[in-house]
Amino acid sequence: MIQFNQVYKRYPGGHEALKNVSFGIAEGEMVYLTGHSGAGKSTLLKLIAAIERPTSGSVLVRGQNIRSIKREAIPPLRRNFGLVFQDHKLLFDRNAFDNVLLPLQICGFDPREAAKRVRAALDKVGLLAREKANPIALSGGEQQRLCIARAIVNHPNILLADEPTGNLDVEYAHEIMAIFQSFHQVGVTLIISTHDEGVLAKFPARVLHLKQGELQ
Amino acid sequence: MNTLREHLRVLRETLQRLLLTPGASLLSILVTGIALSLPVGGYILLQSMQTLDARLGTKPQxxxxxxxxxxxxxxxxxxxxxxxxxxxxxxxxxxxxxxxxxxxxxxxxxxxxxxxxxxxxxxxxxxxxxxxxxxxxxxxxxxxxxxxxxxxxxxDSDWLRKLEAILNFGQLAVALLAALLSFALVAITFNTIRLQILTRRQEIEVVKLIGATDAFIRRPFLYFGMLQGLLGGIAAWLLASGMLYAMNAALGELTRLYASSFNLPSLSPADSLSLLAFSAYLGWLGAWFSVSQHLWQIEPR
Incomplete structure (x- = not known):
């Protein structure tokens, strides 16, 4: 499903974020991405989501090489992903419901069908009662869950989560991990970047550890 | 069906966006209307002079x-x-x-x-x-x-030739005026849309991240430009019609004294439609320039 071959990522100015990284992730697998901040976790996730391109080497996602992917091919590729961001990237000019609706609008869903799916996703993360609330009125944990609802509403094959439990207390973190675990059980490929030891211990899975841009 | 629904949704959202800032929207529409009503008024005057010309017969005798x-x-x-x-x-x-x-x-x-x-x-x-x-x-x-x-x-051809020359000159003047003001309209829309893109930067980044196509992102801005242009065209039509009405009232007095009946014609339905289509197109064009100029600069990081 995802294949990295001798991937280098060098930023302008000479900083090398990834050095000779090679690994593969099978369909339906759950993988942790660990390492200190600045070790290249975010860069790696950005390469998978075609937000950035590798400097050299190949990144294959669902058979497409991110290094040479055409601009027009990026939106359809991204629709396979659910993206969970550390900073949530919610839109504060609309309520929780409309935030989750956004990915379905982009795909041109039938509004009634879309509304059903949005409510199902909100229910899954325990926010059904807050659908009319503006995200700014939600707590940090609720915002994170709303971001997850938006990521899963489209029934993605691959879920990429960048520090999803980063700023949350243990109880919330475990709640969110339990949600992820349930997606894993229905066959979604999961890649979660984290440095939360508690999470790793409680929800064990394969770990890719990055150190200064190199895979250990 | 799918696309139609999507277009209707964008149209509804665009209308809401226009109503969100009624003052600014009204001002833009008025500016567009005034700018367009000038060449439209000139065009009507010329047209009526041409019908006069045709009635007299331009053939020399x-x-x-x-x-x-x-x-x-x-x-x-x-x-x-x-x-x-x-x-x-x-x-x-x-x-x-x-x-x-x-x-x-x-x-x-x-x-x-x-x-x-x-x-x-x-x-x-x-x-x-x-x-x-x-x-x-x-x-x-x-x-x-x-x-x-x-x-x-x-x-008897002398004064007719003079009239023709004046009409040609008038046509050129109106055409130049129309071209300049059209350009100004495109520029105004360009700037309006640029500001909108800047204020909606975050939204654009997010929808790009979750797989929106360029067309999807462009659409609301193009609609906004087009709708604003169209409303500006309607304003221009109303302004031009108002001016004509006032001028005809004054002309009635004048022509009665000269024992002839002469009226400035109102805009024909075809001309009215052309005006609306053209102003909508200008708005769309300004938005399109703006979007293609600014949208690619916004890439998610």
Whole structure:
């Protein structure tokens, strides 16, 4: 499903974020991405989501090489992903419901069908009662869950989560991990970047550890 | 069906966005309306002058005023001679009595004419030459002038040619004005959309991240430009119609004094539709320039 071959990522100015990284992730697998901040976790996730391109080497996602992917091919590729961001990237000019609706609008869903799916996703993360609330009125944990609802509403094959439990207390973190675990059980490929030891211990899975841009 | 629904959704959202800042929207629409109403007004004026031109007939003619005291036979012989002339297409005789009657009917001078003891008008021939060339016409006029029995031959094309020249000049002026103001409209929309893109930067980044196509991202901005242009066109139409109404009221007074009826025509349905389509297109164009200029700069990081 995802294949990295001798991937280098060098930023302008000479900083090398990834050095000779090679690994593969099978369909339906759950993988942790660990390492200190600045070790290249975010860069790696950005390469998978075609937000950035590798400097050299190949990144294959669902058979497409991110290094040479055409601009027009990026939106359809991204629709396979659910993206969970550390900073949530919610839109504060609309309520929780409309935030989750956004990915379905982009795909041109039938509004009634879309509304059903949005409510199902909100229910899954325990926010059904807050659908009319503006995200700014939600707590940090609720915002994170709303971001997850938006990521899963489209029934993605691959879920990429960048520090999803980063700023949350243990109880919330475990709640969110339990949600992820349930997606894993229905066959979604999961890649979660984290440095939360508690999470790793409680929800064990394969770990890719990055150190200064190199895979250990 | 899917796309239609999507377009309707964007249209509804765009309307909401316009209503969200009613003051700014109204101002932009008014500016557009005023800018467009100027060339539209000029166009209507020109058009009405052209219909006037056509009514008078732009074909040049030579009026022949005959000397007094000619017998009917002499007049007829002169007419035959003119008709046989190869440079002349048609000849029309206007008897002095008929001319007086016409004058009496078409002007408000009935009282004055009734007071005359005798008819001051001469018999006349109106000659329609084949050529329109000024030099040829002048030569023909001189030739006819020299015929015995012709008191005076007058070439009537001069002022018509002047009118035509003025109309051509007016057309050019209106076209230039329209071009300049259109350009200004495109620039205004360009800037409006640029500001919108900047304020919606975060939203654009997010929808790009979750797989929105460029077309999806562009659509609301293009709709906004188009809708604003269309509303501006409607404003221009209303302004131009208002100006026409006011001018016609004033003209009515004037033309009554000149014993003719002359009205500025209102915009025809076809012209009105063209105006709306054109202003919507200008808005769309400005938005399109702006979007293609600014959107690619916003990439998620």
């Amino acid at each position: 030579i009026s022949l005023y005959l000397a007094g005291g000619m017998s009917a036979a002499e007049i007829g012989k002169l007419g035959d001679r003119l008709r046989r002339h190869e440079a002349i297409e048609a000849v029309e005789f206007i008897a002095r009595d008929a001319a007086l009657k016409q004058l009496r009917q078409s002007t408000g001078l009935a009282d004055v004419i009734d007071g005359l003891t005798q008819n001051p008008l001469p018999d006349a021939y109106v000659v329609h030459p084949k050529s329109r060339d000024p030099a040829t016409l002048e030569a023909l006029r001189n030739e006819i002038q020299a015929i015995t029995g012709v008191a005076h031959a007058q070439l």
